[in-house]
Amino acid sequence: MKTIKEVKFELDGLHCADCAGKIERELQKQDYIEDARVDVVLGKAKIKIKEGIDVDDEFVKNVTNSIQSIENIGVALEGGLQDHSKDDHEGHDHDDAGMSPFIWLGGFIIALRLFVEAPWLNGVTIAVYFVVGWPVLKAFVSGLSRKQFFDENVLMSVATLGALAIGEYGEALGVMVFYSVGEYFQHKAVDDSRASIKALLNKRPQFARKLVDGVEEIVACEVIQVGDRIRINPSDQVPLDGLVVSGNTTFDMSSLTGESMPENIFEGDTILSGSINLSSPIEVEVTKEYSNSTISKMLTLIEASSDNKAKTEIFMTKFSRIYTPIVFVLALVIMLYVGITTGVAYDGIYRGLVFLVISCPCALVLSIPLGYFAGIGRASKSGILIKGGESIEALAAVDGVVFDKTGTLTKGELVVTHVSGRDDVLEIAAHLESYSNHPIGKAIVSAYNKPVNLERVSEVKEVFGKGIRGLWDGESVFVGSLKNVKEEGYDVSSYESDMTSVLVVLNDVLIGGIELDDTLREDSKQLIQDLHKRHIFSVMLSGDRQSVVDRVAKDMGIDDAYGELLPEDKVSQFSKIKAERNATLAYAGDGMNDAAVLGLSDVGFSMGAVGNDLAIEYSDVVLVNDNPHQILETIDIAKKTQRITYMNIILIMVIKILVLVLGSLGLAKMWMAVIADVGVSILAVLNAVRIMRIKRS
Numbered sequence: 120m121k122t123i124k125e126v127k128f129e130l131d132g133l134h135c136a137d138c139a140g141k142i143e144r145e146l147q148k149q150d151y152i153e154d155a156r157v158d159v160v161l162g163k164a165k166i167k168i169k170e171g172i173d174v175d176d177e178f179v180k181n182v183t184n185s186i187q188s189i190e191n192i193g194v195a196l197e198g199g200l201q202d203h204s205k206d207d208h209e210g211h212d213h214d215d216a217g218m219s220p221f222i223w224l225g226g227f228i229i230a231l232r233l234f235v236e237a238p239w240l241n242g243v244t245i246a247v248y249f250v251v252g253w254p255v256l257k258a259f260v261s262g263l264s265r266k267q268f269f270d271e272n273v274l275m276s277v278a279t280l281g282a283l284a285i286g287e288y289g290e291a292l293g294v295m296v297f298y299s300v301g302e303y304f305q306h307k308a309v310d311d312s313r314a315s316i317k318a319l320l321n322k323r324p325q326f327a328r329k330l331v332d333g334v335e336e337i338v339a340c341e342v343i344q345v346g347d348r349i350r351i352n353p354s355d356q357v358p359l360d361g362l363v364v365s366g367n368t369t370f371d372m373s374s375l376t377g378e379s380m381p382e383n384i385f386e387g388d389t390i391l392s393g394s395i396n397l398s399s400p401i402e403v404e405v406t407k408e409y410s411n412s413t414i415s416k417m418l419t420l421i422e423a424s425s426d427n428k429a430k431t432e433i434f435m436t437k438f439s440r441i442y443t444p445i446v447f448v449l450a451l452v453i454m455l456y457v458g459i460t461t462g463v464a465y466d467g468i469y470r471g472l473v474f475l476v477i478s479c480p481c482a483l484v485l486s487i488p489l490g491y492f493a494g495i496g497r498a499s500k501s502g503i504l505i506k507g508g509e510s511i512e513a514l515a516a517v518d519g520v521v522f523d524k525t526g527t528l529t530k531g532e533l534v535v536t537h538v539s540g541r542d543d544v545l546e547i548a549a550h551l552e553s554y555s556n557h558p559i560g561k562a563i564v565s566a567y568n569k570p571v572n573l574e575r576v577s578e579v580k581e582v583f584g585k586g587i588r589g590l591w592d593g594e595s596v597f598v599g600s601l602k603n604v605k606e607e608g609y610d611v612s613s614y615e616s617d618m619t620s621v622l623v624v625l626n627d628v629l630i631g632g633i634e635l636d637d638t639l640r641e642d643s644k645q646l647i648q649d650l651h652k653r654h655i656f657s658v659m660l661s662g663d664r665q666s667v668v669d670r671v672a673k674d675m676g677i678d679d680a681y682g683e684l685l686p687e688d689k690v691s692q693f694s695k696i697k698a699e700r701n702a703t704l705a706y707a708g709d710g711m712n713d714a715a716v717l718g719l720s721d722v723g724f725s726m727g728a729v730g731n732d733l734a735i736e737y738s739d740v741v742l743v744n745d746n747p748h749q750i751l752e753t754i755d756i757a758k759k760t761q762r763i764t765y766m767n768i769i770l771i772m773v774i775k776i777l778v779l780v781l782g783s784l785g786l787a788k789m790w791m792a793v794i795a796d797v798g799v800s801i802l803a804v805l806n807a808v809r810i811m812r813i814k815r816s
Contacts, residue, residue: 131193136484225296278475301797324358366401429508439480450474473782476792486803493810494760502743510739514757518702524661535566540631
């Protein structure tokens with residue numbers, strides 16, 4: 120298997136979503152690149168390199184040239200080699216210096232033309248047009264040299280130069296001024312929204328207070344090893360996951376869980392990176408390297424979410440590639456048709472120029488990924504990690520949620536409630552179960568609460584999904600579920616109940632039983648009720664007996680419940696539910712034994728599994744806070760994100776089509792087309808960022 124390295128490049132000044140798509144396609148053509156993704160929201164290019172390619176100066180130069188052959192922007196390798204700064208930003212005002220004074224001059228000339236009619240003013244207007252439009256015109260020439268015939272600068276230049284050619288001097292200047300003003304505010308809106316999203320990704324700690332022989336040293340987090348000791352002072356952010364070995368304090372966990380209530384941490388407790396120390400200094404023994412720490416994994420998931428594009432985004436990206444050429448051809452058809460049928464070339468040319476102004480697809484291509492990323496960013500504030508726009512789209516369409524019972528709807532903390540039969544039933548079961556990591560086994564050992572003498576136990580073998588066998592003082596023992604003991608022919612009628620039952624068989628004699636119960640989470644019942652209010656059905660799958668599962672389902676109001684399922688049975692039952700209901704299904708589990716079902720589901724939720732690599736790989740949503748009610752919050756965020764995204768698409772398309780129709784009928788002016796183009800882009804960006812302010816459910 121070949122190793123593919125991934126590198127990232129910062130793209131300084133990338134605001135055009137259409138250009139981002141062209142850059143991505145250009146990079147994918149290069150024979151030294153396995154794959155490339157350009158993220159206009161974060162202003163980054165992520166490149167997977169083919170085997171044998173070194174990341175050196177030559178590589179950086181080649182990538183930079185490929186990117187700048189499409190758009191003359193700044194390119195820099197993230198965290199390395201050298202910075203390839205842009206010479207300029209053709210056609211764009213990327214700096215924070217404010218709007219060009221020449222634009223104000225252009226506005227003054229337009230206003231003057233409303234009150235003054237004089238031949239000399241036409242000459243002034245033309246001169247000011249070239250001054251105001253110089254960045255766009257320069258980019259126009261550069262675009263033609265790069266064979267970028269449908270670049271927004273090319274389209275705007277052709278439209279305004281065409282207006283000059285037919286004597287519409289004021290119109291040409293007006294369009295260029297409106298376009299420049301619109302571009303300024305669009306870039307500002309994109310930069311502001313990008314800053315708010317990047318603020319989420321800048322929570323990753325950079326330095327740690329490493330203790331060497333009791334002496335504190337400030338070092339980069341990357342050099343800290345597992346087992347090292349670090350000090351965390353009040354107001355410090357925890358840089359790496361670890362175990363508190365000295366001191367007690369209070370932590371703000373809101374950056375991880377979204378919960379504002381501080382949490383008390385004591386010596387011996389585990390603390391997660393990203394938390395903020397609020398009160399006293401503590402010493403921590405590092406348990407995970409920087410790259411595997413909680414905050415790093417969370418932020419990596421968020422940043423990588425843009426790779427998983429929604430179907431809507433993919434469609435609009437493909438549509439944008441044909442939209443501009445189609446409108447361009449329509450402009451030529453309108454010019455020729457109107458010119459020939461009316462005998463007035465001016466009318467045909469003017470109507471065609473209106474089409475050119477409205478032909479840039481940037482508003483469509485930009486607002487959709489920005490909206491999805493804003494939704495992902497909003498969710499992360501509540502400790503909800505969504506893996507991409509594809510997941511948001513599926514969440515918004517969810518018809519039902521299938522739950523694993525233990526650890527999801529219940530706390531997963533089984534306790535022994537009753538023991539019957541011989542006096543040594545619990546002792547025998549505890550000795551065998553001490554070899555098991557199963558929650559039932561742990562609960563039995565905990566209830567025994569005495570030292571276990573392992574010399575009394577031998578030949579222990581765990582039977583997957585059924586129980587555990589072994590020898591107790593040389594005698595054969597089986598500790599297993601009521602169902603499996605019954606299947607082996609024993610009379611279990613006196614042990615049947617609606618609790619989880621474990622029976623003990625010694626030398627082929629049933630000698631007793633142990634009843635266990637799992638406490639429901641406080642908010643699980645409310646979750647089911649709230650899902651029903653949103654017309655989302657609920658199903659529960661469990662390995663427990665059907666009577667136990669039915670009791671829990673009845674208590675909570677769950678629609679359907681299936682018990683006595685082995686892990687492989689859950690997969691087939693889930694597939695059956697999905698097929699019978701023809702529904703978009705989410706699955707919620709604890710991420711430990713759910714990988715197969717998570718992979719089958721339209722949306723997979725893992726509870727509190729940010730440290731579980733398998734759960735992260737197979738799930739679409741990770742709930743850091745281990746709170747099942749956040750399933751509802753996730754669905755609500757997704758639905759509102761999708762609603763705003765569709766609102767943007769409809770807004771953009773309606774305005775553009777309206778102007779195209781009016782333009783073809785000769786009822787639209789070029790300045791109307793400019794407002795429809797850049798104005799609607801600004802509105803769409805601002806509307807998308809509104810997602811960040813969605814309130815918690």
